[in-house]
């Protein structure tokens with residue numbers, strides 16, 4: 018995550034059925050373990066920096082019950098880390114659903130198995146539908162981040178103190194906190210957060226190495242990056258910003274547009290799209306309210322991420338615009354991850370290298 022590539026890349030959401038594409042097409046991703054393993058090896062060999070899962074416990078309905086089948090993220094990450102060499106793999110923890118002592122122990126174990134390649138995505142929660150399944154009522158929006166702060170403080174106490182300590186907070190009252198082993202080589206896993214609300218961003222600025230945020234267009238994105246970095250500086254921190262995309266890359270622009278039309282316009286699972294947009298509007302503040310009306314296609318195509326559709330030249334040019342806006346990297350997702358990443362690695366990566374955005378993989 019800290020290499021010298023100007024534009025870092027990470028494969029997003031392959032632990033979930035359909036990945037990010039809310040579509041009924043038969044070639045949609047089934048999120049099998051075998052598929053994920055093949056994908057991780059492809060990414061690792063190509064020098065892709067990371068894989069980022071989605072912590073999801075319940076689907077979004079519709080004919081496909083979008084994202085109803087998911088591999089638990091830390092177990093998934095640990096398995097992938099054991100089978101790869103360079104890749105960072107994130108585990109995503111929804112803080113109110115996992116006790117921090119247990120989360121810390123799991124993460125340290127994965128960190129040791131991988132020689133220090135585990136990352137943590139902290140999510141403070143938004144989907145009440147999912148919390149209902151756990152029998153947990155969420156705190157009001159901003160208080161979720163107060164809880165998330167203590168959750169992370171407990172973990173850092175376990176990682177940083179050699180002697181047992183007591184922890185007294187508003188949400189946790191814990192006696193004799195002790196954790197061994199510590200993260201590999203004394204270096205803690207990289208931490209990211211993807212809250213877009215004011216409070217979510219402040220949490221990332223205070224605690225995280227990276228903030229991930231959605232992109233409406235590169236022009237608005239450039240302003241976002243400046244604002245987020247300025248916020249980071251108020252906490253004395255140099256916060257780097259990533260964004261999220263979904264990609265259709267084919268030999269020509271026309272072929273890519275045809276495929277996009279096929280899986281979105283002709284075959285989206287609109288019922289699941291509507292439910293996802295409804296829940297995000299109700300419980301999160303990641304998207305401006307207008308986005309739901311304006312960008313239904315983006316939700317169908319890739320869960321609201323920024324669409325990149327075109328030939329390898331077009332895709333590389335769009336990624337260059339994202340880099341020029343100040344983002345240090347982007348997540349990428351596809352309809353058929355293994356086949357599409359194979360093509361992306363062969364055709365787009367060399368173009369990004371030619372543009373000086375990435376170095377060739379040794």
Ligand SMILES: Cc1cc2nc3c(=O)[nH]c(=O)nc-3n(C[C@H](O)[C@H](O)[C@H](O)COP(=O)(O)O)c2cc1C
Nearest residue numbers: 071072109140143211212213214217229301302303
């Ligand atoms: C890149 C990215 C990854 C995310 N991963 C998850 C996830 O795995 N599980 C989840 O419930 N929410 C996930 N989210 C949602 C956010 O982390 C956050 O909880 C949501 O945006 C609501 O927070 P906010 O209202 O403060 O913006 C993700 C968002 C982004 C952009």
